[in-house]
Amino acid sequence: MAAKDVLHLVPPLVEAGKFNDLVKAGQTISSALCPSDNTVLVFIKDKNPSVSEEARATDEEQPLYFASLNAIPSSERRLLLTDTLIIFTAFQKLLQSAETREPGWLQSEQCLTMIRKLAIDYVNFIKECWVHASQPIPRVDGTLQFTGDHYRGLYTCFSLFVVLYLPEPGYEQAPVGDELMEWLNTHFIEPSTEEGDQLSALDRPWEDESFWPYLTRSILRGLSKASLFFLAALEHHPSEKLQRLTSTVIPLIESQPRLMNFTVEREFAYAMRRWGDKVKALRIEMDRVPEKERFDRFENWWERLSDIVGILEGRQDVVQRVCDDLGADWKEVAVAWSIFVDPRMRRQDMAEVAAQILSEMPPDPTQHEDMVHAALFSGQPIEALHHASNLDCWLSAHLGDIMESLQLIDAEPKDDSGISLRDQYVLSYAEYLHSDPALWRITVDYMYSCEEIGQRRADEVLLRVPLQLNEQNSDLKVDPRIRAGDIVGVLKDVNKTCFEYKRENVRRTVCRIAAQALVSDKDYGLAVSYCISAEDWLGLGRIVDRVLEEYITDGPQGFTQYALAIAPSVQELRAQSLIQGVFMHRLIFVVRYARFHELVQKRHYQDAASDLMTIFVEGIAPTSWWAVVLCDSVQFLQYAPTLLFSSSAASLLLQRLEDIFTRTSQGAGADYLSVLTRVIKSKSEREAVDQLKTVRIALARYFARSLVSRGIGP
Incomplete structure (x- = not known):
C-alpha cells in the first residue's frame, strides 16, 4: 500500500505490534465507506458472527473512527475548484457541439482555437490562485491548505502543456524555441x-x-x-x-x-x-x-x-x-x-532531444512538478498524467480532459474496467471533491462528463444529497414558495441537475425521498407536491392515509389544516389528468372533507351540508369512511333550525346507512366500521353500530320535519 493510502488513526485503534493478539481473540479490524462522502468508518468487529450476548456488549463499547480519505477543501482551495468548473463546463459544451458537426471538426483550426483559448483560461486562473496564495494575508490559523508554491507548480505545468501541445493554429510546424x-x-x-x-x-x-x-x-x-x-x-x-x-x-x-x-x-x-x-x-x-x-x-x-x-x-x-x-x-x-x-x-522534435538530455541530466524523482515537465518535454502524455495526479488530482483531471480531445491519449478503455484514461483521472478528482458533501454540484458535473460508470456514481451522489427539508420547514422566514408547494432550495438544485443530465429516474427517486421526509414532519401539502413530481401514486396514497389518520387520532381541527394544504395539488392534478382514478378520488375526498369541517367551524352550515352531500353523490368517500361522514350529518339533521337537505339528499343518506347495516349483518363490518370504531375510541363494532343508530333516529326525525313542513306550506 502506498504511503498516501495509509490512514493514521489517533489514538491507534490497535497498538503497534498487537494486531495478532486481536486476531487470536477472534476479532479483526473492519471498515465501511460512507455513501454521503468519502469518509471511512473504521472499527473492530468479531470474526465469528455467532457471538454471545456478553461479546456483543463488549463490541458495542469499541470506539468508532471516522477517517477522511482527503482533507476537505478550504476556502482558498474552493476558489480554484468552483471557478475552474466554469471553464470545464464550457469545454464539455464544446465537445458536445462537435458531435453534431462533420467528422474531424474537433481537430479543425476553428475548434483547436477554442480549445487553446479555454486552456489559456485555465492557465490564467491558476496564476490568479498562485498570486492570491502567495500574498502575506493574515489568517486565523496562519497557514494555507495549499501553498503558493503548490499553485506555482500547477501554473508551470499547465502553461508548458499549452506551449508544447496547443500552439496557435498555423504555427504547429513553426520553431518552438522562443515560446519555450x-x-x-x-x-x-x-x-x-x-x-x-x-x-x-x-x-x-x-x-x-x-x-x-x-x-x-x-x-x-x-x-x-x-x-x-x-x-x-x-x-x-x-x-x-x-x-x-x-x-x-x-x-x-x-x-x-x-x-x-x-x-x-x-x-x-x-x-x-x-x-x-x-x-x-x-x-x-x-x-x-x-x-x-x-x-x-x-x-x-x-x-x-x-x-x-x-x-x-x-x-x-x-x-x-x-x-x-x-x-x-x-x-x-x-x-x-x-x-x-x-x-x-519543432515541437515534435523536442521529444528526441529531451530524451538525450534527460539520459545525462535526469529529473528529480522527488519533485512531481519536475517529473511532469520531463514527461511533457519527452512527448509522453500518459506519463505526464501519472505524475500530474501525484502533484494534484485537479491537474491530471483537466489535462486528461484536454489530452483526450487532442487525441494525445486513447479515448477507449485499455482494460476490463471499462474506464478510459481520461475518465479515470476525472473520476479520481470527483472522488476528491466528494470529500466535501457541500460540493456535490461540482462533483456530479465531473462524474456525468464520464461514461456509464461515472454517471452511475453521480446518480448515487444525487440520491444522497442532504435535502435540508427539516431546516426549511422549521424556519419561520422560509421562502413562501416552499409553503406553496414549489420545489425550491437544495431539492430544486437536485431537480435541475437531473433535468440537465436527463436522469429522470434519479429525479423521481429524490422526490420520493423528499416526500417521505416531509411526511414525517407532517408537511403533507409539500409532500404531495413532491409525490406528484415523482409520479409516485402509491406514495401519494400513503400520504392520504396519513392525513386521514390525523383525523382519527386528533380530530377534525388538525386534520383540516393538513388536508387543506393539499388542495392546490388536487386542482393541478384534476387539470392535468395525471393520476389514476382511485387515488384521485381519495385525494378529492380528503380535501372535500377538510373543507366541510372548515365550513362547520365557520358556521356556514348550508355550504357544509352541501359539501357533505357532494361526498356521497360523487362517490369519492371510501366505504370505510361512510359511517364517520354519516355521523357528521346528525348535527344538520337534528339540530339545524332549517331543513338543509332535500328529500332526495336525505334519502341518499338513509340508503348509505342501510347499506352499512346490511353489510355489517353479513359479516363485512370491518370494511365499514373500522374507522368509526377508532374515531369513537371503541374496541368493538357494537358501539359503532349503536352510534349509527343515532343517525337513523336523526334521519327519521328529519323526514318527519320535512313532512310537517310540506303539510303546512302554501
Whole structure:
C-alpha cells in the first residue's frame, strides 16, 4: 500500500505490534465507506458472527473512527475548484457541439482555437490562485491548505502543456524555441534581479566572481538588455583584446534573429545562417588572441568569453557544460538547445532531444512538478498524467480532459474496467471533491462528463444529497414558495441537475425521498407536491392515509389544516389528468372533507351540508369512511333550525346507512366500521353500530320535519 493510502488513526485503534493478539481473540479490524462522502468508518468487529450476548456488549463499547480519505477543501482551495468548473463546463459544451458537426471538426483550426483559448483560461486562473496564495494575508490559523508554491507548480505545468501541445493554429510546424524560452524565463527566473543590481553598482563589475556567470546566463536566457549592459561594461576592461572582442559581441547579441520578427520562416532561416557566419568570424578572431593575453588579475577572461561564443555557435557540448557549471537543470539545457543548437526545432522534435538530455541530466524523482515537465518535454502524455495526479488530482483531471480531445491519449478503455484514461483521472478528482458533501454540484458535473460508470456514481451522489427539508420547514422566514408547494432550495438544485443530465429516474427517486421526509414532519401539502413530481401514486396514497389518520387520532381541527394544504395539488392534478382514478378520488375526498369541517367551524352550515352531500353523490368517500361522514350529518339533521337537505339528499343518506347495516349483518363490518370504531375510541363494532343508530333516529326525525313542513306550506 502506498504511503498516501495509509490512514493514521489517533489514538491507534490497535497498538503497534498487537494486531495478532486481536486476531487470536477472534476479532479483526473492519471498515465501511460512507455513501454521503468519502469518509471511512473504521472499527473492530468479531470474526465469528455467532457471538454471545456478553461479546456483543463488549463490541458495542469499541470506539468508532471516522477517517477522511482527503482533507476537505478550504476556502482558498474552493476558489480554484468552483471557478475552474466554469471553464470545464464550457469545454464539455464544446465537445458536445462537435458531435453534431462533420467528422474531424474537433481537430479543425476553428475548434483547436477554442480549445487553446479555454486552456489559456485555465492557465490564467491558476496564476490568479498562485498570486492570491502567495500574498502575506493574515489568517486565523496562519497557514494555507495549499501553498503558493503548490499553485506555482500547477501554473508551470499547465502553461508548458499549452506551449508544447496547443500552439496557435498555423504555427504547429513553426520553431518552438522562443515560446519555450519565454516559458522558462516566466516561471524559473535566472539570473536574479538582486544579483544584477549588485553588479551594476560596481565600477569594475568584472572583478566580482559572479560577473561572468551572470553575463553568461543572461545570454543563455536571451536577456538581451542585461547582456548588453554588462557587455558594454567590458569595453572599459584593461585588456584591449577583450574590449575589441566585446565590441564585436555586442552587435551579435543585438542582431540575433528571433522568429517573432519574421513573417516567413524561410527568411528567419536565412538570417540565422548569415548571423552564424558572423559568430564563426568572431571565433576566428578570438583564436588569434595569444595565450599570455587571455588573463586578467582575476581569471581567464578568454575562456569565459569562449563559453559565450560557444553558446552562440550552438555547440551542444558547450551549452550542456555551461548549464551544468551554472547549476542549471535539464530544462534550461533543453530550452537553450532550441534557441542556439537547433533554432528551427519543432515541437515534435523536442521529444528526441529531451530524451538525450534527460539520459545525462535526469529529473528529480522527488519533485512531481519536475517529473511532469520531463514527461511533457519527452512527448509522453500518459506519463505526464501519472505524475500530474501525484502533484494534484485537479491537474491530471483537466489535462486528461484536454489530452483526450487532442487525441494525445486513447479515448477507449485499455482494460476490463471499462474506464478510459481520461475518465479515470476525472473520476479520481470527483472522488476528491466528494470529500466535501457541500460540493456535490461540482462533483456530479465531473462524474456525468464520464461514461456509464461515472454517471452511475453521480446518480448515487444525487440520491444522497442532504435535502435540508427539516431546516426549511422549521424556519419561520422560509421562502413562501416552499409553503406553496414549489420545489425550491437544495431539492430544486437536485431537480435541475437531473433535468440537465436527463436522469429522470434519479429525479423521481429524490422526490420520493423528499416526500417521505416531509411526511414525517407532517408537511403533507409539500409532500404531495413532491409525490406528484415523482409520479409516485402509491406514495401519494400513503400520504392520504396519513392525513386521514390525523383525523382519527386528533380530530377534525388538525386534520383540516393538513388536508387543506393539499388542495392546490388536487386542482393541478384534476387539470392535468395525471393520476389514476382511485387515488384521485381519495385525494378529492380528503380535501372535500377538510373543507366541510372548515365550513362547520365557520358556521356556514348550508355550504357544509352541501359539501357533505357532494361526498356521497360523487362517490369519492371510501366505504370505510361512510359511517364517520354519516355521523357528521346528525348535527344538520337534528339540530339545524332549517331543513338543509332535500328529500332526495336525505334519502341518499338513509340508503348509505342501510347499506352499512346490511353489510355489517353479513359479516363485512370491518370494511365499514373500522374507522368509526377508532374515531369513537371503541374496541368493538357494537358501539359503532349503536352510534349509527343515532343517525337513523336523526334521519327519521328529519323526514318527519320535512313532512310537517310540506303539510303546512302554501
